[in-house]
Amino acid sequence: LQMDVNKLNITLLRIFRQGVAAALGLLPQQVHINRLIEKKNCVELFVSPLNRKPGIAEALPSEEVLRSLNINILHQSLSQFGITEVSPEKNVLQGQHEADKIWSKEGFYAVVIFLSIFVILVTCLMVLYRLKEKIQLSLRQEKEKKQEIHLSPLPLQTSQSKTTNSMVQPEQAPKVVNVVVDPQGQCVPELKPPLCASPSPFRMKPVGLQERRGSNVSLTLDMSSLGSVEPFVAVPTPREKVAMEYLQSAGRILTRQQLRDAVACSHLLQTEFMEIPMNFVDPKEIDIPSHGTKNRYKTILPNPLSRVYLKPKNPSDSLSTYINANYIRGYGGKEKAFIATQGPMINTVNDFWQMVWQEDSPVIVMITKLKEKNEKCVLYWPEKRGIYGKVEVLVNSVQECENYTVRQLTIKQGSQSRSVKHYWYTSWPDHKTPDSAQPLLQLMLDVEEDRVESPGRGPVVVHC
Known part of the structure; x- marks a missing residue:
């Protein structure tokens, strides 16, 4: 035009529609x-048929409309609009028609076929799942039948031997152990107490290994109680006497058959392990005031x-001799083959390196991460070079395994x-x-x- x-109002649009209808030979409606x-x-x-049904708007094709258009009448009746071009465009109701075709008879059949295929697939998956469950159930039942083993009572006899400093082989009265495997595959030991043996002085609730170690106990320091401790006397305490008596009455050497039976029923080993007295040290046994400040856990001493005793910096400062570390015997009873210690704390890093230097340790083994839920160990080595007290540490190379x-x-x-190798086991x-x-x-x-390639040197340091 x-x-x-933008200047076309309702009146002009009505005149425009009447002029187009006259040029097409149609009614304005x-x-x-x-x-x-x-x-x-x-x-x-767009143009619609005259006899269209209510609710159905099927526009006539633009080519058919143009064939019936009289250009002369169009220009005469609509000369005021200045029509310059008449061109066919897409069907304005094409999208609506396509949407309507979806719900035609063919579309309905397509939906029904799709739903049928979906139901068939779901049914097949459910049948396969049920078959898998039945197969697993039958395999589990066969396995349980194979595990129904009935062992006759085994009298466990031990020989008498004298107690030594390194090995305890006490006198043991005959003990009868019945091992029964229940249908669920759980081994239930039935222990019959000996006729002439004193009962175990310990009856404790089964706890996990970490609770027995005490590593799940956070550090709580009571500085008032650490300042005044009783003098330590190197004599067995009542707790140690009771523990030794129990070990003397419960220790035994297993035959090969008894060892195989014990491995077949791990619950028996777990029960026996729980009966071993815990080796917790009373803080009063360590005659060093304020030693608790150098312990990561208050129950692991x-x-x-x-x-291990550190060489004191000051003869009157007994705390400078303390580090939470113990010598451990090696293979064949070799004394001081290893040193087991705690993960260094921020206030014990200097003590740790002093111990490594003092004991001439060739290897350090670290079996922990720096942080696991809580802090387990501080970063006690430098990236390149660091000084810890009187000890200087240099990192020459790093090998990632x-x-x-x-x-x-x-x-x-x-x-x-001196040269020292540091192993950090990161997968624990x-x-x-x-x-x-x-x-x-x-x-x-x-x-x-x-260690073998470092003859004449000190113990290997291991900490977690």
Whole structure:
């Protein structure tokens, strides 16, 4: 149009529709104005049949409409609008028609077929799932039948031997153990007490290994009680006497058959393990005021008979001699083959490196992460170079292995220097055991190789 479409009002649009209807030879009711297009300055129309049913708007094809259009009448009746072009456009109701076709007879059949296929697939999956459950149930029942083993009572006899400092083989009265495997596969030991043996002095609730170690107990310091402790006397305490008596009455050597039976029923081993007295040290047994400030856990203390003594910085300062560490015997009863200690704390890092230097340790083994839920160990080694008290630590190289990291260190004090290897086992899960023992065995082989290649040097330091 030459006329601006924005100036078209209702009256002009009615005149425009009547003029188009006259040019097409139709009634004005058959011509419909769809929209005004400002960008092209045009009017979009469509034509519907006269005999259309109510609710159905089937527009006539644009080619058919143009064939019946009389251009002369169009220009005469609508000369004021200045019509410049008449062109066919898409069917304005095409989208609606396509939507209506979806619910036609063909569309209905397509929906029915789709739903039928969906129901068939779901039914097949349910049948397969039920078959899988039945197969698993039958396999489980067969396995339970195979585990229904009835063992006759085994009299466990032990020989008498004298108690030594390194091994206890006490006198043991005959004990009868019945092992029964119930249908659920659980081993239930039935222990018959000996006729002439004193009952165990310990009856404790079964607890996990971590609770027995005490590593789930957070550090709580009572500084008032640490300042005044009783003098330590190197004599067996009543607790130690009771524990020794129990070990003397309960220890025994298993035959191969008894060992196989015990492995077949791990619950029996767990029950026996729970009866072993816990080796907790009374804080009063350590005659060092305020030693609790150097303990990560208040219930895990070093054994006074085998703990590591640091050379004092001041003869009157007994706390400077204390570190939570113990010597451990090695294979064949070798004394001081290892040192077991806690993960260094921020106030014990200098003590740790003083111990490594004092004991001339060739290897350090770290079996913990720095933080697992709570802090387990501080970062006590430097990235390149660090000084801890009187000990200087240099990191020469770092080797990343699959389950652990190896650092080659050089430690110096004064004019002397030594080489130390640091193994950090990073795959040990918190409060759990590793899924496979192979990485740990490889670590042990590497550590043992380094220890053998360092003759004349001190114990291997291990901490968690």
